[in-house]
Amino acid sequence: MNILEIFKDPPRRYGPVPFWFLNEKLDAERLKWQVRQMESQHVFGAVMHARPGLVTPYLSEEWFAAIAAILEQARECGMEMWIYDEYPWASGMAEYRVPKLHPDFRIRALDRVERTVQGPQSIEWDVREMLPEDCAGLVGAVLTPVMDGRLMGPGEDVSAGLQDGIIKLDVPEGCWHLSVFFERLSWNPYGDGFGRGAVTDLMHPQAVEEFIRLTHEEYRRRFPEHLGSTITATFTDEPPADTPGWSRLFRQEFHRRKGYDILPFLPLLWHDGGPLAGKARLDYDDVKGQLYEESFFGALERWSEGAGITSTGHLLLEETLPLHQRFMGDYFRAMRRLHYPGIDYIFPGVIPAVVPKMAASVANLYGRERVMSECFALTGWNFTFEHMKWMTDWQLVNGVNLLVPHAFFYSITEDEPIPVIPDDLGFRWYDCPPSMFYQQPYWDYYAEYADYLRRCCWLLCQGEHENDGLGIYYPIETVEAEIEPTKEHTNSHAFEIPGTWMTADYLWEGSSPERTDAHFRAAANGLRAAGLDFDVVDDESLRDARVEDGHLVMRGCRRIRGIVLPRTRWISAGVYRRILDLWRDGGLVIATGSLPSRAVEGPEHDREVQEISRTIFGMAPERLERALETGESPSVPPTLSALWFDRPGNALAEALRSAGFGAFSSDSPDLFCQHRRVGDVDVYFLFHFSPEAHRNVTVELQGRGPALWLDPATGETVCLAAEGTEAGVRLRRGFDPYESCFIVLDPRFEDRGICVRERAQDLELTPALQINGPWRVTLDFGDRSEMRARDLPRYPEPDSLEPERSWQALAPWEEQGLEEFSGAAVYETTFTWDGEIPDDAWLDLGEVGIAAEVWVNGERLGVRLWRPYRFAADSSLRRGENRLKVRVANTLANSIQATYGSGRVPTSADQEKVQRYARFEPGTLRSGLMGPVRLLVAGDQTADSG
8 A cells, every 4th residue: 555645635535524404494406506515625425414493394205305415416426425313413312203102212210219217117108299290100119228327238129018109118127218219201311401302212122223213214215225325324413311321121121131120229329338239330330331232322333234334423421431321331332333433522622632532442442443523513603724623633643533523504594484493502503603614704725624634534544553552441330339320520410510521620539430530531631641542441352352472462453561440449350350461471550549449240259359459569459448548648569560659640651651651752742643553654643732833842753664754734745854763763843833744654665756855844944024015905705606695694795895905014804894704805915036036935924814825926825724824935936026915714703793793683592592602702703814924934045125
């Protein structure tokens, strides 16, 4: 495979696959025109997403006629379309049809009323007044003995005395805890005011079968010729669950799978009850996870494979371990059944590295080629390409290689009345913006970003990810065994979690599950910040692993020689035996916070787990726990093969570096890396996560062969000067703001005409000439054809603005009387160069908002979407007078503000939703060419005048 040649123009399937919001009355010609618009900007696929604002009835004949028009045009354009499996979301409802078909198909949770009873006495307790309106039936009653305020193991099933909401019972002598359990219908897993529509019980296989029959099977029946060619994937979005999850068939399935009745153990989900409480919780979550995996995710996998297409999607709230337990029980079980495991990256901030690393680890361990991210929702109408780029690169360097941009809007107007639906975050123009589609002034340049992403994703799909030989254990059992389903941070509304769910705080002093979660996320995020890579490894992968040459070899031939156990108090004895085998064969085992002491298999296996901890770490786990509880500073004796840290931090990363982990290192804390191995070629993706340029950054990489620099923005390859080291090469390079690149070390590389030379980032560039104007500026409203113009914000009207003007100095449009203008402007001026034409000259535009296209003397120099707005100019530069032309386009934010934010056009959005979801943030966008515009040269050549 010729990496360098394919890199220039990779296959189409590696580009962006945006959500395409079908959110109005769907017209065949308008749909086809929009498909052609996508192809024109190198977007070769899209997710057909029914979205709030949709007027055409979902799953109707009119709906499928619109889909047929899309597929016809997509096939003609050589594009791929994905099925979004719901309207609106979460997946599994078929627009609420499924839960309405049968009462057993409705999602529900387990709940209880409870009291303490002192015996002996006879009681008659009427619980009917205590049951909520959404009670869907009683499950049973349990009487459990209490001693010293603690439940003493499982209780007794006393459901025989429960009739019509009244329980009659003779209570024996002593203190007792009486619980009456009932099913509670779930409206909304967030627990807030968003939505009051019934959703589907995805643990119920018949309910999921009905969902697939109503949606997926309709596509198969109507479009068999497109499946596997034009239709290539299905997307499932935030499948719902509640906590504690329950189903009409749960008790029966639990007994079948575990061999005992869960009812007497149910009080232990909420209360401490000795050694059996953790085991009961683990068994409950195990069955819950099995049912979700088999009934929903497995059904999607089977249907997709039968149709010859792939499945992808992401979970609802996937950022912390308590959220994993709360919604699906086990992240790996759900994600491993999707062909492309995925994440959801919303809001404009930085997502913690652990989130994409989780999905990437599933892909690595379970043989999945792609890692999907639904991204950019709620970044706002002033979202720039530079912002888009660094959010993109941060995901790519952490394992994502398939982006689903959120979103391309079919419509952003309210000209067509908006139907009422139960669930919404907004409609059309204020539906989790931005739209990055044809409405945007910068749309003419979107292909630059699409090609950049296509090159990156293609190369990041080649070969195998190198994990530095390191694994971080997924300690979900510790969370499952110790969590209680009460309204605390572990189970609170997403926005009530300290730091919010997306960037949750490390709750070092929180409940035990919160502390385990803090250790896990801090270990993962901290190691990535230190330049180390890893796989998160689950029980199934470890249980099936073999020990070979000081490594654990897992499925997919993934190898680790070191494993971190982040505050892992509970672990399978079988899994721990495999870790012990690694340690005995020379591998490194590191624990933080605690040492494993409890066995997932049950209390009878605890002694074996404790003995393995003593063997590896030289300390009994119970002794360590006592020291931690009393505030002592415990001393776990470090060895070459076993280490313990109070918390993950710099010391953990330093210890791993000292033990020889890490194929990449740099003296810059802002440089991040993903390492892949393609045959005998080492491929490094480097991302400089800084808004500032840095020069003379040292980078050391393992591998052999010349250092080739591959630029994903252009497809260009440059051979870099590099110094050989014992393990590989050392480079000293400069990095632009948010720059990313590939470094390829190919031991079999032949010259192929690629010469060693310096990049602009590596040179000392000197300002040779500042171009001050004056500037002739012509406003460019872009394509005003009917198809495009009908969907643009109404203000400002083109006729209201003077199209041509003369500016003596450069400044943002917002300071030049164009604060309402969204569009493009063409800047023209001349400058004089009286010196010799330099060998290396660059035109630097300085500050630009947001996309720039440049011509010098009629020669097009190219397009830049992010800093530096720098163009090679030596081939077009002349002695004497030179003509400069710059076209700059901004975003739609100013026009959205002028139309809807100003109140000139009535909107269905209430002010709270505008503030929360529209996110156009007036006054924050800086548009146009702001400069300074300069010619830069390498060395000391300057012009005599400008």
